[in-house]
Amino acid sequence: IVIFPALQFNKTQTSAGDRSWLRLAPYPKRNHTVTVMHLKHNPRRGNAITCRRSKTSFDLVLIGGGLQSALIVMAVLHHRPQTKIALLEKEKTLGGNHTWSFMEHAIPKAASAWIEPLISHRWPSYEVRFVDFQRRFDEPYRSILSDTLHRAVKQRLSDTPGCRLFLSTPVEKTFAGTAFLTDGRRIQGRQIISSCGPRTPHSHHCGFQKFVGLELSLAAPHDLDTPVLMDATIAQTDGFRFFYILPFTSHRVLIEDTYFSRNAILDKDTIRREILAEAARRGWSVTEVLR
Numbered sequence: 001i002v003i004f005p006a007l008q009f010n011k012t013q014t015s016a017g018d019r020s021w022l023r024l025a026p027y028p029k030r031n032h033t034v035t036v037m038h039l040k041h042n043p044r045r046g047n048a049i050t051c052r053r054s055k056t057s058f059d060l061v062l063i064g065g066g067l068q069s070a071l072i073v074m075a076v077l078h079h080r081p082q083t084k085i086a087l088l089e090k091e092k093t094l095g096g097n098h099t100w101s102f103m104e105h106a107i108p109k110a111a112s113a114w115i116e117p118l119i120s121h122r123w124p125s126y127e128v129r130f131v132d133f134q135r136r137f138d139e140p141y142r143s144i145l146s147d148t149l150h151r152a153v154k155q156r157l158s159d160t161p162g163c164r165l166f167l168s169t170p171v172e173k174t175f176a177g178t179a180f181l182t183d184g185r186r187i188q189g190r191q192i193i194s195s196c197g198p199r200t201p202h203s204h205h206c207g208f209q210k211f212v213g214l215e216l217s218l219a220a221p222h223d224l225d226t227p228v229l230m231d232a233t234i235a236q237t238d239g240f241r242f243f244y245i246l247p248f249t250s251h252r253v254l255i256e257d258t259y260f261s262r263n264a265i266l267d268k269d270t271i272r273r274e275i276l277a278e279a280a281r282r283g284w285s286v287t288e289v290l291r
Contacts, residue, residue, distance in 0.1 A: 073087060214276070
């Protein structure tokens with residue numbers, strides 16, 4: 001018995017001797033699983049009919065639509081474009097609301113081709129500033145923004161036959177090569193990788209890097225021509241503290257107030273005020289907080 005993609009089996013075994021039955025339920029708009037039931041008479045069990053179920057599946061199922069899953073998608077499809085990938089994300093978009101940055105030398109040259117579509121901003125250099133020391137490094141620096149990541153990964157999956165992006169799709173659990181969704185659906189894969197982070201509480205014996213960032217629109221051009229990765233010329237509170245500043249355009253900057261601290265307390269409202277005060281101290285008139 002072949003069950004077509006519009007239907008789904010909720011039970012896979014029946015017997016003529018009881019009232020067990022096979023129930024069919026509507027499946028979502030597009031189904032990547034075809035269920036084939038092989039019915040076989042078993043003389044040892046009298047009238048019982050046994051059945052074996054087989055399903056086609058994705059080669060790779062990724063759970064969580066953050067940076068790690070995005071990098072996996074881009075890398076795997078670059079090197080093995082025939083791979084069938086399913087990416088499951090509980091939110092409406094990939095990447096959340098984040099900015100990821102890196103020095104160009106940290107990326108192997110062989111990876112440049114598939115990382116390039118993710119990059120939002122590029123600079124030829126960066127600076128660090130301390131009370132008695134300041135230095136500029138003539139080394140390329142790159143940033144990835146969430147919206148760029150979302151568009152690039154969505155397009156890559158859409159362009160590759162057999163791949164699919166599942167948004168607004170929470171996963172309840174995984175077991176034996178299957179991702180069980182909260183709406184009752186199941187997605188099977190030869191390999192499943194979860195990028196949802198640790199579920200256990202953090203250790204009380206470690207330190208914390210914590211920060212809040214605001215992307216600001218300015219009334220007039222700022223005076224930066226390169227990112228400032230660490231400006232530690234400010235008051236040192238709650239551990240080691242510095243501002244991290246990325247000039248996206250002449251009128252748009254990201255300022256992050258960062259702390260290396262022994263505690264996990266993050267007073268977002270206070271830090272937000274500190275960031276706006278830093279912009280004012282630099283003579284920048286903020287017209288809007290973009291994010």
